[in-house]
Amino acid sequence: MTVKAAVLKDFGQPLSVEEVADPALGTGEVIVDVAAAPVLPYMDEVFSGERPYLLPVPAIPGAGAVGRVRAVGPDATRLAVGDWVLCDPSVRSRDDAHTPDITLQGLAARGDGGLRLHRHFGQGSFAEQLLIPTENAFPIGPISQAQAGRWSALTLCLVPYGGLVAGDLRAGETVLVSGATGNFGSAAVAVALAMGAGRVIAPGRNEAMLEELERRFGPRLRTVRLSGDEDGDRERMKQAAQGPIDLVLDMLPPSVGATPVRTAAMTVREYGRVVLMGGVGTLGGDDLALPYPWIMRNNITIRGQWLCPRPAVTRLIDMANAGLLGLGAFEITEFALDDASQAVTHAADRGGRFALTVLRP
Template sequence: MLSQPPPYAELPPTHRALYLKSQSEAPTIETLPTPQPTPGSAVVRILTANVLSYARDIYNGKRSYNYATPLVPGVSAIARIAAVGPDATTLSPGDLVLIDVTIRGRDDPSAVFLLGISEGHSVGSRKLMHGEWRNGTYAEYAKIPLENCIPLPSPLLATTEEGGLGYTIEDLAHIPKLLVPFGGLRDIDIKVGETVVVSPATGAFGGAAVQVAVAMGARVIAMGRDSTKLSALKDRFKRSQVETVTMSGDVETDTAALRAFGPSDAFFDISPPAAAGSTHIKSGILALRHGGRVSLMGGIRDDVSIPHSTVMHGNLRIQGKWMYEREDIFALLKLVQRGNLKLTEGAGMVTVGAFPLEEWEKAFDLAAQKAGMGEMVLIMP
């Protein structure tokens, strides 16, 4: 039988956490008062927390992210509920949950910020991060809004003999990375049998977009600059599921290469900031069919070239998407539960390193080196 979590006693008075006093100082391990549950919140015991490939650049200021300090860093996590506020109706101590980093104002859903990463872009989002929800998940305990504690169905961890999927806690930590592109793909309503261009497709989030799009029943044309990585990506899927195009940097050449597979229904971009000035977005748009859709999710901060006449005459729809909606989380969990989206090493999902809090520097370093498709580095307090 699936083992039951241990009962949770009274919260300890203190806990250990990674603590960032300012961007000019390196984080340190500190003993802090354990957060206490209040209305609308839960206190969770962190089992494993994800490490972004650019985590070091976030917390040393190189990426110019704005966030409150002092701060307990830390992003998405898998945790057990340790205690809940008095208004919790379904969550109970011991429940296994996914910690969703996308925190929204309850009286203004447009006030959005990312837990432990960024204060967002509005007065409301800054108020939330600088106040009630300041600290992230690189700690033994964290205080999280109730709605950001997403229950994980027990069949995910149950063994195959028990009728489950047999995943480990570490396997489940791959879900947050898949959620980001899923939000953009679902936002433009990708349908079974459609063709979607994904670019760039060989990085962590681009690779996740390929996996998710295939799980949604789409054919993918994966764009990237490294033909070796593209070939390896194609080998993971059936021939009919993924095609590849190596970016040349020439708009006409890349557009022709995309059109060789027929008109595409959608174009999904999740470029990093370094892709500013790249021509691939224009090529992706030019390869779309009449009425095609575009999802822009990347980190490019500069303006990009849009073929205005093509967009207008082609009735194309261009949408921006930051992260995902709460209902997207439950939709993706259904793909995982039904086996459409696998979290196993055989499906290319690999935890390349797991570190205790004290070895956070090693975790940050390894995450920067291992930023490919399906690769994950974890901190396990």
């Protein structure tokens, strides 16, 4: 038996849509019929080799999906055939609870252990069917086929949600989102407000996007136009907060230098928290230089966070089902699987803020 999938045969080549072997079900695994798979705006950079992610080729790319359960293993006690599920692409090893190996299914492995996971679970969601660990299938409740693309926006929101959870954001607190005018950063703004942030500070240079954020979110959002002057920008961000900044979440991409990260991080209050989730430094350049005395004397907590912890996925789904996180804010553009290469180009050119490109196998 075969299924249709988009295959990346080598970096720098367009995706090839072809028939591949259908996934074989094992214990602890679920097969999902993919209804919608998000196409991230930077996937063209990965497929071209510009972003040197650890993705052995040939590969079926695609990180995350919304679909319906086709088959479950013998150890599944709650999932049933036909359930609508969100497929979390963060696949973790099960034989080390303290430091599990991890692979981002269909996009990037981490180290030798991640590569071993990739050999079994690495084929992603740009396909008619997807094999995932049982624990990576999260029920979202009954939806229609037409709603699947919109629900796949949760895979975008999961990333900043993981950072906000890691930073222990509490209702009423002030959070600064560094990179707020980007794809993941703008999603972070929406998620932080849905979590009850009293105020969100959104710095950036993109005037049009800053104005859009202001229109969308109203008085709980304060924007700051960045000038490039480190001291001046830091002072303007503090003034916009009109009080202490409890948490700084960095979502800046690899193309940005370390200076804007440091500028934003050092706005945080004494005993504040800084969470680093962006790509700064992954393509080279200067490392982040935060002053040791400032960290120590102000009791600053600095934490790195890659992806989202599994328990947070259910909470984010609950927020969407409760209407706290409005998925209707996302503009969805859908492509057929046969047009996967065009979808990748569209996501790079027009994906952007509160816009999501989706494949519909």
